[in-house]
Amino acid sequence: MQLRTAKHVGAAIRDWRKKRGLDQAELADKVGVSRRWIVQVEKGKPRAAQNLVLKTFDALGVSLKIADATVRGGDNADGFDIDIIVESAKGQTNNRMKK
Incomplete structure (x- = not known):
């Protein structure tokens, strides 16, 4: 999967979250953010904090190459x-x- 835009990142996070059987609130709790932040990132929020996006990947057990x-x-x-x-x-x- 190639992640070229914030929308791609958001779609990937949504896909990985669903594959792991997590709802947005559960993922938000694991990351330490609000559910609203997860909603915004999944919609492709262009100015999402990089450290929180990386923390989200980690919470999902996703590694990046x-x-x-x-x-x-x-x-x-x-x-x-x-x-x-x-x-x-x-x-x-x-x-x-x-x-």
Whole structure:
């Protein structure tokens, strides 16, 4: 699934939520937001806070893979692993704090 717009993200969240048997209120509770926020995101709210969108993916058990769309088929073996990027950033932050 390619997520290119806020509407795509919202539709994906709605689809994943329904597949997991959650209603909007249950998902909102898991994420720590209001049901209204979930409704707005599912409708494609263009200015939704990135951290809350990522928290929503996490609450749904969804992982993201970033791929280079210029590579044939939109996928490549050199895609980014967000876990490695986050761990690397944490390590850099910890090293700066130690100095």
